Amino acid sequence: MTFPNIPENINPIEDLDKEQVALLLLASIAFEELGLAHIINAEAEKIQFALGTLNNSDSVVKDVVDLLDINRSVERVLRTVIKKEIILQFKLEDVVDFLKND
Template sequence: MSMPNIPDIKPNIDLDREDMINLLLASIALEEIGLSHIINAEGEKIQKGIQLACNIEDLIDLNRGVERTLQTIIKKEMILQFKLENVLEIPSTHRPKPKRSSKED
């Protein structure tokens, strides 16, 4: 039995600093949109639960489930905040020119 041949793949990806930052910011934004949809779904779940609940235990169970989901979302939000802070700290490729002191004779 012979070994499988892996093709020599060399993708050429050429991203400059601005493209990279834009892609990172877009990924954060897309994750935020996804979380907002989950939060909205949890709100709709509560509304339906209030309409259909037969007793207080059903509402308490519903509340516990929503609470766990929101705790998970909060954790994800913290990670996204760290990600955003890291993106904003990406160093510039242009170094500022040193200021010359102007001495008058």
């Protein structure tokens, strides 16, 4: 994944028009989404590693209790990601409303 490009010709802050502000807000949402995607990927790799399916390694899970502990850990992280996604949805809706209001 690559980072979205923020326009370089936007400076100083007080000279921004409405469209440039919206673009910067959308770019900030994109950066946050990219970070969340990396977190989700890391959690998937955690499960794959535990089960031994990542790079054909041996399973590190010794019993069902270990597997449930890993599952709880991943679930907590994903719950936090979902909360962040809801906040980003609100932010996106606010940007759309900002653009609609002249």
